[in-house]
Amino acid sequence: MAETRLAFKAGRAFRRGSTNFVDPDPTKGAILIQNGEDGLLHFIWKNRSTNDAEEDLILFPGDATFAKVEQSAWGRTYVLKFSSSNQRHFFWMQDADPSRDEEFVGNVNRLLADPSIVPIWYSEGYNPNSQTAGPSTSSAPAAGSSQAGQHATPEELARIRSIVSTLGAGGSGGQSFQPTPEISLTDVLTPANLRPLFASRPELAQALFPHLPPDLPSPPTVETLERVVSSPQFRAAVRNLDMALRTGLLGGLVRTLGLPEEAGTGVESFLRALQDQARREEGEGGDRMDTD
Known part of the structure; x- marks a missing residue:
């Protein structure tokens, strides 16, 4: 049975033609990172209105990072990119509260590096903006994500x-x-x-x-x-x-x-x-x- 390690609200975004502009799609969605029944790590985008998994990417340890798009005027657009190819998948965070972005993207990147790790959560009252460095281990540009959650047993x-x-x-x-x-x-x-x-x-x-x-x-x-x-x-x-x-x-x-x-x-x-x-x-x- 597949095990969900991380889940958070996120919509997809798409490149505008051949330009470098990315437009958010308003469809309500969620990103799920799962250890699949096949023993591999899956990065899934699910439509929250239909509950359909419309995108299911198999990831290998160390091959992908989830990074903030620094050129985004809004500031909460992110890209899943791969070291083994030129694939780029864009997402935007749909939770209204951005205060824990650093925490959750850090957990995304830790799982992408090592699917066996346990997500790390900040203590209550922690403010990542007051720190000189967050817990993210991504080698990509400074990362920040939206609300995430691990399914409870x-x-x-x-x-x-x-x-x-x-x-x-x-x-x-x-x-x-x-x-x-x-x-x-x-x-x-x-x-x-x-x-x-x-x-x-x-x-x-x-x-x-x-x-x-x-x-x-x-x-x-x-x-x-x-x-x-x-x-x-x-x-x-x-x-x-x-x-x-x-x-x-x-x-x-x-x-x-x-x-x-x-x-x-x-x-x-x-x-x-x-x-x-x-x-x-x-x-x-x-x-x-x-x-x-």
């Missing part, structure tokens, strides 16, 4: 579902056809939100323990859960799921959790579906969760 999704379903009402919060930013899962699943929940519901330790790493001390305790949700690994897993949900391509995966396919089309849809599922299972009434 069913185990990670189950763990998130178990926590979010107990939260109750909560949440937080280019070009003219860019999408509106969604609420962030990282604003919901914070240590500040989860610690009071664990303190008031100590039975959660027993319920969540099967979904946590096997090397944790036993029996499970609230203190253990607090350490887990405060760890960089947990925050990275939440951010990966948040970004994967933003691609709108997790419909098939969330169905394995008993959620409707539309729950995989965005963060808010995912949280609402979990809330509805928890209320049905517990026989609770009340209004749907309000989010900004």
Whole structure:
């Protein structure tokens, strides 16, 4: 089964005739980097309206780089180029928030160099513009990409579902056809939100323990859960799921959790579906969760 390593919203752009001008196509799309069933790395462009993979490029380690087009007046146009040929594939970033461009293009280029690496995510609050050098390893011109996400495993999704379903009402919060930013899962699943929940519901330790790493001390305790949700690994897993949900391509995966396919089309849809599922299972009434 193919494994998606990275995914982010991006449209295609096309060269204008024989000139050096590149025009963006407004079709909503996503770039997926996958380890395919054939054992090779695939760079896929998927139409987010039809869910069809309209471009599937097989890449060999070290042969391609994803680089910013420095001449772009807008500043968020990128090119996938190859050292073994003159192929050029142009893309433009469709997420409305460009603040993490450096982070995600760095991960693209690391995967293009070595498909076995684990994507590296900045710590919360990191501002790449304040650094003298970002993490990108590309030898091409300074790279910068848009929102990316690695598809979470069913185990990670189950763990998130178990926590979010107990939260109750909560949440937080280019070009003219860019999408509106969604609420962030990282604003919901914070240590500040989860610690009071664990303190008031100590039975959660027993319920969540099967979904946590096997090397944790036993029996499970609230203190253990607090350490887990405060760890960089947990925050990275939440951010990966948040970004994967933003691609709108997790419909098939969330169905394995008993959620409707539309729950995989965005963060808010995912949280609402979990809330509805928890209320049905517990026989609770009340209004749907309000989010900004």
